[in-house]
Amino acid sequence: MTDTLPAVGTARRWLVLAVVLLCFLPAAMDVTILTITVPTLAHELHASPPELLWIVDVYSLLMVGLVLVSGPLGDRIGHQRLLLAGLAVFGAASVLCALAPGPPALIGARALLAVGASMVIPATLALIRQTFGDGRDHAVAIGAWSAVAAGASALGPVVGGLLLRHFWWGSIFLVNLPIVALAMPAVALLLRNKVEAERQPWEATSPLLTIVGFLGSAYAIIAVTHDGVGPLELVLPAALGLTALTLFVRRQQRAPHPMLDLSLFRLPGLRAGVVASVLPVLVMVGFELQLVQYLQFVEGLSAEAAALALIPMPVAATVAGPVGGMILSRLGRPRVDVPAGLLLAASGYVLVASGTVVPFGLALIGFGHGLVQMVASNLIMATAPSSQAGAAAGIESVSYEAGAGLGIAVFGTVTAVAYRALLPPGTSTSPLDAGSSPETAHAFADAFHTITWLAAALTLVTLFLATPKSPATHARHGDPA
Numbered sequence: 274m275t276d277t278l279p280a281v282g283t284a285r286r287w288l289v290l291a292v293v294l295l296c297f298l299p300a301a302m303d304v305t306i307l308t309i310t311v312p313t314l315a316h317e318l319h320a321s322p323p324e325l326l327w328i329v330d331v332y333s334l335l336m337v338g339l340v341l342v343s344g345p346l347g348d349r350i351g352h353q354r355l356l357l358a359g360l361a362v363f364g365a366a367s368v369l370c371a372l373a374p375g376p377p378a379l380i381g382a383r384a385l386l387a388v389g390a391s392m393v394i395p396a397t398l399a400l401i402r403q404t405f406g407d408g409r410d411h412a413v414a415i416g417a418w419s420a421v422a423a424g425a426s427a428l429g430p431v432v433g434g435l436l437l438r439h440f441w442w443g444s445i446f447l448v449n450l451p452i453v454a455l456a457m458p459a460v461a462l463l464l465r466n467k468v469e470a471e472r473q474p475w476e477a478t479s480p481l482l483t484i485v486g487f488l489g490s491a492y493a494i495i496a497v498t499h500d501g502v503g504p505l506e507l508v509l510p511a512a513l514g515l516t517a518l519t520l521f522v523r524r525q526q527r528a529p530h531p532m533l534d535l536s537l538f539r540l541p542g543l544r545a546g547v548v549a550s551v552l553p554v555l556v557m558v559g560f561e562l563q564l565v566q567y568l569q570f571v572e573g574l575s576a577e578a579a580a581l582a583l584i585p586m587p588v589a590a591t592v593a594g595p596v597g598g599m600i601l602s603r604l605g606r607p608r609v610d611v612p613a614g615l616l617l618a619a620s621g622y623v624l625v626a627s628g629t630v631v632p633f634g635l636a637l638i639g640f641g642h643g644l645v646q647m648v649a650s651n652l653i654m655a656t657a658p659s660s661q662a663g664a665a666a667g668i669e670s671v672s673y674e675a676g677a678g679l680g681i682a683v684f685g686t687v688t689a690v691a692y693r694a695l696l697p698p699g700t701s702t703s704p705l706d707a708g709s710s711p712e713t714a715h716a717f718a719d720a721f722h723t724i725t726w727l728a729a730a731l732t733l734v735t736l737f738l739a740t741p742k743s744p745a746t747h748a749r750h751g752d753p754a
Contacts (some may be wrong), residue, residue, distance in 0.1 A: 366389050553649075613644065
């Protein structure tokens, strides 16, 4: 076992943070980078609307189960080693995605991309915890990580749109390669590998149940968008998914060494952090997917112009993380930061839904979500004991990816259903044809504004569920709920 990371000097640990964030950037950005390419993929790969949803969504949905394996695995083999392996898989999968000849191949390559990202994301969180401990600098470091998480999710469509302006669609995956090539030697030379003394048993049943659970549930949601869908196509996947998730929870409650330590949820701060991570990410990622389609289908913007229109979101989200981290490190008041961020985001959705001051509304959405993501990540990671940094990182990663995956499925389905309901009789029901006539454009615009109001409502609901009930952010595992 090597030396522990907290022993390194102050200057070096900030350099460690920079390397960790560089590794995290492409994995976070790939959650949303495909959203801007939906029309291009439909044309170039002849992908149907359900196939497009799966191409975008399979990445997040698979990671929900995979991080349950990779988080504890990092405690066993060391998070530096896990990070290197994840970067290697992520780079190889990026090449396969770029060269995919059709929708099935792209879905499969995106699944492999999720394998690599599922090793990268929890490893970065755990390395931050090992490096910065529990002091004030930890909140600042988590603020920087959250800035990348929120900023990269909002930045993904912007980068995708700019790349499509000059290159073919596969370039949105090849852009990962220079980052991976720079990050791997930096990780190998700068970061140290720490293996936890206590190694818990490792099993595949639990993550398999979560993968089946989320994929089955998402399939049932997305199936609503299929033409001629029958009851069995909805009921069977939903029943399979819910059964698998129920079995997963029961297995974790009974296992002596669970893959997802549900006892951590007895801590009020961690529970609040999970809710503040899942629901806002669900709303923002789902909203952003529909926003970029609205800008292209209804407003008639090119991929590049739509990307430029989105810039207020990633800029504000990136600023919010460090600002919130500095505030939290000084004041330690997540009870203030969470509702403030949610109210800002809800106000932004209202402005966009009403069609007034849209750039300012997007900035409010980005800043609000960036602030909430920072607090949520800090609550989850700072509440758990340092010996369970991998488990806490797994919970944070599951929360983020579950929100992103379900957001794409739910908002994509709600938009499709609303669009069909608003169309004149005899009109094509595919959202890909939304800009083919004034009637279809008007119907999609109304559907988009409907889901934007839904985003505002869900954000306000989160306000009552995610605000920590106690000002203590550093409660330890085993404290009473």
